[in-house]
Amino acid sequence: MRRIDSVYGRVEILKRVLEKPTKQSHAFSASRSFSTEGAYGGGGESQQNSSRVKIFDRDLKRRDRAAWLSRNKNDTFVDAVAENLLDRLEDCKKSFPSALCLGGSLGAVQRLLRARGGIEKLIMMDTSHDMIKSCRDAQDDNSIETSYLVGDEEFLPIKESSVDLIISSLGLHWTNDLPGSMIQCKLALKPDGLFLAAILGGETLKFVLELRIACTLAHMEREGGISPRLSPLAQVRDAGNLLTRAGFSLPGVDVDEYVVKYKSALDLIEHLRAMGETNALLQRNKAKFSIFLSRIFSILNRETALATAAIYDSMFATEDGTIPATFQVIYMTGWKEHSSHPQAKRRGSATVSFTDIHKQFGGQS
Amino acid sequence: MVRLSRVMLKEAGNAIDKTLSEILVCPLSKQPLRVCEKTKSLVSDTIGVSFPIKDGIPCLVPKDGKILEEDGDASKAS
Numbered sequence: 548m549r550r551i552d553s554v555y556g557r558v559e560i561l562k563r564v565l566e567k568p569t570k571q572s573h574a575f576s577a578s579r580s581f582s583t584e585g586a587y588g589g590g591g592e593s594q595q596n597s598s599r600v601k602i603f604d605r606d607l608k609r610r611d612r613a614a615w616l617s618r619n620k621n622d623t624f625v626d627a628v629a630e631n632l633l634d635r636l637e638d639c640k641k642s643f644p645s646a647l648c649l650g651g652s653l654g655a656v657q658r659l660l661r662a663r664g665g666i667e668k669l670i671m672m673d674t675s676h677d678m679i680k681s682c683r684d685a686q687d688d689n690s691i692e693t694s695y696l697v698g699d700e701e702f703l704p705i706k707e708s709s710v711d712l713i714i715s716s717l718g719l720h721w722t723n724d725l726p727g728s729m730i731q732c733k734l735a736l737k738p739d740g741l742f743l744a745a746i747l748g749g750e751t752l753k754f755v756l757e758l759r760i761a762c763t764l765a766h767m768e769r770e771g772g773i774s775p776r777l778s779p780l781a782q783v784r785d786a787g788n789l790l791t792r793a794g795f796s797l798p799g800v801d802v803d804e805y806v807v808k809y810k811s812a813l814d815l816i817e818h819l820r821a822m823g824e825t826n827a828l829l830q831r832n833k834a835k836f837s838i839f840l841s842r843i844f845s846i847l848n849r850e851t852a853l854a855t856a857a858i859y860d861s862m863f864a865t866e867d868g869t870i871p872a873t874f875q876v877i878y879m880t881g882w883k884e885h886s887s888h889p890q891a892k893r894r895g896s897a898t899v900s901f902t903d904i905h906k907q908f909g910g911q912s
Numbered sequence: 913m914v915r916l917s918r919v920m921l922k923e924a925g926n927a928i929d930k931t932l933s934e935i936l937v938c939p940l941s942k943q944p945l946r947v948c949e950k951t952k953s954l955v956s957d958t959i960g961v962s963f964p965i966k967d968g969i970p971c972l973v974p975k976d977g978k979i980l981e982e983d984g985d986a987s988k989a990s
Contacts (some may be wrong), residue, residue: 609925645931679969694932697971702939709935827955 551797624805628717628745628876629655632801635743635880636664636712643712643741649675649700649732651718651745664671664689664712669693674700703731708883709741717876720746727879729793739885742795746804748875749782795881796888805874807860836884928954928970938963939972955980 621698629652636643642665648656650673657671667689673679679695686693698704700715701724713732732742781789783802790798882888928936938945938956942948942981945963953962954970963970970987 605977670916670931671933675974676966676969676971683969692931694929695937696932697966697967697969697976698971702972704939706935706937706944707942788932883984887977892921 548555592804594877600719619790624807624874625652625655625717626659627805628652631660631876632656632714632716632745632878633663633741639664639741641739642666642819644668645710646670646712646714647672647705647710647735649713649715649718650678651721652716653678653718654685656714656716657682657686657693660691663895666691666712670710671695672698672700674698699710700728703728703735705731705735707734708737710735711737713742713744715744717745717747719744725781726789726792728797728849729789733793733881733883734794736883738883739887740883742879742881742883744780744877745877746786748877750784781877783877786879790879790881793881794884797880797882799878799880801878803878805875805876807874808869809870809872810869817839915983919939929982930970932970936970936972953978 600645633656644665646666647667647670649679652737653671653673657669660666660669671679671682672695673682674697676697679697683693683695696704700719708902715732719725719728729742736742754850780849783800787798789827915978920976926940933937933947936945936954936959937943938959940961943956943957943958945956948962951962951974955966960979960980963972963977965971974981
């Protein structure tokens with residue numbers, strides 16, 4: 548029997564052996580059929596068993612995020628986003644006995660939860676073991692039974708229809724396969740379950756577009772050549788598509804912009820590094836600017852960071868010398884279908900015509 | 913009561929707590945997992961992979977999976 552050395556290879560065998568197509572199997576092929584505008588097209592070389600472009604080095608992300616957590620416990624931007632997300636639980640009449648919290652700013656969600664949403668069992672999941680350990684050590688509220696596990700959003704190890712609520716605050720924008728992750732979330736939810744996510748949007752740091760120019764110049768000077776440091780962030784129009792295609796019912800998208808003022812460009816760059824939003828792009832040395840949306844998340848080595856800051860300050864300093872950086876956060880909500888949700892009626896079953904409605908409400912135009 | 917899950921991990925020697933054991937499945941095949949007390953891991957029999965439990969926390973990322981030899985012993989995969 549041929550030895551298969553890759554864990555992924557084992558899955559290929561499994562798929563071929565299974566004659567009966569199960570609902571789970573479509574979670575693997577979904578990434579092939581999705582092509583929303585922007586960065587989620589299926590182009591690129593084939594990696595392992597999917598045709599999606601592998602943009603992010605997830606191992607790098609695992610280590611870096613743990614580092615961020617240990618250094619920045621009071622990041623107000625991150626807290627504001629988590630708070631906004633958790634606030635939505637109070638708007639629902641429903642309570643959610645079991646909740647799964649996906650990586651991103653896990654710590655903020657855990658800290659700010661405060662018994663909202665009627666959650667009795669909380670499961671915290673992240674790709675980084677260190678991050679999960681920090682969360683477990685930091686747990687100070689024992690009124691909610693909390694479990695911890697290390698897992699990947701793109702390969703969700705959660706049984707179908709098993710949790711009432713899934714929350715992800717500033718985590719999903721780092722997945723290579725966002726549509727696939729969202730589908731797996733939908734599958735894991737119980738009927739009438741809720742999916743709540745906050746991701747960074749494509750307009751983030753647009754204001755600092757000039758910083759990108761400065762960064763490019765600095766990089767070219769120092770390291771001779773251009774290395775892509777851009778991250779394909781979703782646009783607001785993509786968010787709605789993503790929710791519908793994942794199969795969520797009653798999708799909702801709204802956007803918030805947070806403007807954070809920095810004393811200097813260097814402070815902004817340092818904050819980005821501290822937030823752990825480091826560049827995990829795999830194709831570091833190929834000039835592929837054209838593929839990505841133009842937002843900055845960079846891992847700048849110290850020298851390039853200083854050079855960038857100097858260029859920016861000299862070219863684009865504002866009147867009072869501060870740098871305003873805009874973070875666009877897209878909030879997505881979706882429900883797992885349930886018989887109580889309003890459904891669109893079957894085509895041809897209308898009992899009232901538009902002409903009647905028009906007559907009813909008057910008006911010539 | 914709520915600290916029960918941590919107490920169980922340390923004292924009773926159970927590998928994972930009840931909540932997780934009810935909802936966890938293999939990340940790749942989505943099939944149920946078997947707890948292996950001896951190796952402190954969760955085994956996915958359908959694809960023959962075992963996932964470690966480090967410090968009481970199950971690690972179910974595909975990269976952490978170890979491929980099991982045909983005769984059932986765990987061996988390290990690259």
